[in-house]
Amino acid sequence: MTGNTITAPLKPFKFLLPESVVEAGFLFALLFGVLGPIPRYFGFLIAIIGLFFRKPEIIPFLKGLPVSVKFSFPLLLIWGAINTAISVDSFFFWGKGWSLVLEFVFSVLLATFVLRFSGAFERWRFYMILVVFFIGGFTLWSFVFNGKTEGFFPLHTFPSTITIPLFSLTLLSIFDGRGNWRGNILHFAGLFLLTAMFLIGLSSGALMSNMFAFLWLLILFRPSRKNLMLFLSAVVLTGVCLSITLPLSGHWPLVQKKIRAEIAQLSAFSDPVKLTSKRSQIWEAAFFLAQRHPAGIGWDQFENTVKKYIEKKQLTRKHFFPSIHNEFLTLLVEGGIPSLGAYILFLWGCFSILLSLARKKERLKSALLGSAFAGILVFALVGGIFDERQILAVYFWTIFGAILSQHESVVVTEGERLL
Template identity: 25%
Template sequence: MKLFRQFFSTISSIGWLEFGFLWGLFFAPWGPVPRYLGWFISIVAWALSKKERDDVKGSLPRHFQWLLWGFISWAFFVTLLSEANLHDILKGASNPVEAAFAMWLAASVLRRKGAVMRCFRVLWATTALTGSWTIARYGAAALKIVSEYIPGPFSNINTLGGYAFPLCTFWFTMTASMKTCREKSMALSALVFSVVMLFLSFSILPWLATLVAAIASSLMLVTEGESVRPTLRGLAVSLTILALLLAFPGKPIARSSLEREISQVTAIDETTTFTNHRTDFVPGTVHLICQKPLTGWGWGQFENRFPIAQKELGLPPDNPLSPHNLYLGLLCESGLIGLLIFLGIVLSIFTAAWKFRKGERKGLAIAILSLILAYGGYSLGGSVFDARRDTGCFTWFLLGSVWILKEKDSAGQTTPVETGK
C-alpha cells in the first residue's frame, strides 16, 4: 500500500497529463496499445482538469497551430473525397492527427518545471531496456537458442532502424551538450545502446541517415563551442561492442547481414538492387499522382489504389503498403497542397531550432536540426508516417519540443519563444 501511495503521490505532483506523455514515450517501442493508453490518460486529464487546460494554453505559436489545423483539415477533406468507408477514413486521416497531437503534447508537457529532466530519464530507461532486449534476442538467435533473429520488440529490422536512427541523433548531441557528469554518463550509455540497435537493424538507409545526422551535429556542436570528445568516447565503446558482435560465436548473423548490406550499397549502378526494389513502386505511384495532383487519393488509400495503377500500366503484380517515400506518399495521398503544408510545418520547426541553437538548450536545438537534415534524405526511401504504430511518435515528440527552446539575450538572460494565447 505504501508503494501505491508513493506512486500516486508522484503522479499527482507531476500531473496526469505529463504521466500519460511519459508512459507513451517509455512504451512506444512495444507497440501502439500501451502508447495509446498513455495518450488516453493525457487526454482524459486535459478534459477533466481546468488546471491542466490552463497550463497547456499557448504551448504552440499561433502560426504553428494554424499549420497543424490546416494539415489535419486537409487530410480529412481529401480522405472524404476518396469515398472510402468510415473505418478507412478514420484510420487514414488519423495519421496526421497523431503527428499533430504528439507535437502538441510534447510542447505542452516539456515546458513545465523539471519535465525536461524527467523526460530525459524516461527516454534513457526505455533506450536501455529496448537496447538490452535487442542484444539479448540477437545473442539467443546467434547461439541457436531460438530459430531466427527477431529485432528486439519490433516485427522487422526496418522498424528497428527507424527507431534507432533518431535516437542516435538525439543521444549524440546530448552526450556532448549535457552539463553534469551523471547526465553525460547517462547520455553516453544511451548512445551506445542506440548505436548497437542501429547496427543490429542491418538496414543501410538508417545507417546513412545517422551518418548524415552525426556529421551535421558535429559541425554545429563544434561551431557553438561544445566538445565532441564525450561523443567520440561513446562511439569508441559502441565500435568495440560491434566488433564483439561480429566475432560472436555461433550463427554468423551479423557477418552475413553486414556482407549483404555492403553488397547492396556497392551496387550503385544497379538501381533496383541499390534501393532494395523501392524504385519498382515509383512508376505506379507517379501514375496515381498525375491523376489527382492537387488533392491526392486520400490518406491510407495508396494500398487500395496501387494495384489498379499496376494493371493500367501493365506492371508486375505487387502490393506494397506504401511507396516507401515520404514525398511521393504525401503527393499520392494528400496532393501537392498537403505536401506544401507539411513542408511548411517542417520549415517552421527548422527555423525555430536554428534561431535557438545558441540558447540554453543548444543540444536539443542541434539534435532537431540534424534530425530534419537527415530525414530529408531518409524520406527518399522511407516515411515517418509509415512508423505510426510504434516508433514514429518519438520523432514527433522531438520536433514538438522545439517550442520549449529559449534564446539568450544581450544581458545573458533567456527569452522564450512567443506563443499564441
C-alpha cells in the first residue's frame, strides 16, 4: 500500500516471497500461529536469527521509535520484572509471568521493524487474507460436518474473536475494488469465510468491536458510491451463500441459538450481570485487588491471588474467573499503576501516528489501521488481549506494530533499504 493506491490483489508468485529472513520468520509466526505457541515461537526464532544479519539497522530503528514507545516499553519490562519477582517464589513462575510482557514488546517491535517497508506491508495484508482462508475454511468445515462451533481451537468464541484484528484487512480489499476478476473472487471468498466464522463463533465482544471498526472504516475511507455498491453486492452474495450453506449443514439451530443469546445479552440494560456476561462480578474483584495491591500482583498471578482471597473469605466464590476480561484492568491489577500508565502512553503514541496519517491524507492506511485500532480498543473493554496469549494476542499486537511502522522516523523507502 503506497500513497493512495493498493497493490493489485493477485501478484506474481515472486511477490509472496519474503525479502529477508526476518520477514520470513514474522510471516511464518502469523500464518501458523493459530496452531499454538510452538509454531509462533519457531517463527520468532527464525526472525531473531534474521536480525543478526541486519544488526546495522537495529540501533537506528530503535532510535527512530516514537518517544511514547521509548518510555512505555522499558517501564513495562522493568516494572513487570520487579513486581512479578516479588509476587512469585520460583524462577519458573517469574519467567512464565514476565515473558507475557516480553512477548508483547517483542511482537510489536518485530512487526514495526518488518512492516516499515511498503512491500512487506503489502505481503502482510495478503498473508492475513490467507489466515482468514485457513481459519475460516476449517471452522466452516468443522461446523458443517461435525457441528463444532470452535473448529479445532479450545475456545468456542475463538472464530469470532480472531475476526477483530482481521476485519478491516478483509473489508478494505472489498471496498477498494480495483483488482481483476480473480482478485475480486479472492476478496469475496475472504469476506464469506470471515462472516462464516464470525457467526459460527459469535460473541458480543466481537460483534461490538467489529461494528465500531466498520463505522470508523466508513468515516476514514469515505468510499465512493461505486465502492459502496460493490461492497453491498458482495455482502448480499455472502448472505445468499451463507443462507444456503449453514442451514443445509443441519446445525443451523446452534447458530440461531447463539445469535438469540447474544442479542438478549446486549439488550439486558437493567441487568449488569447479564449484560456483561458476569464480567461485572470479576471486575468487582479486580478493583478489590487493585486497591490492596496498587503496585500490581505480578503478571499471570490473577487466578492464584483470587483463590487466596476466596480462601480468606474476603471474596465470594462468584468472583472466581481465570482472567479479568478487561485489558486495562489486567494492566492495573497484574502490572500495577506504573504498567497501566505505560500502556496508556503507548496507546496514545499509536493514536498520534494515526492522527498524523489522517492529516497527511493517507486515506487507505488511515482507514485500515484506524478502524482496526478502534475495534481493538472496544474489545479491550470486555476482553483481555494479554489473556489471549496462547494463540490470539499476536494478531492484535501486530496491528499495533503496523501502526508504529508508519511513524516518520522508522519508515524506510525502497531506495533507503540497507542491503
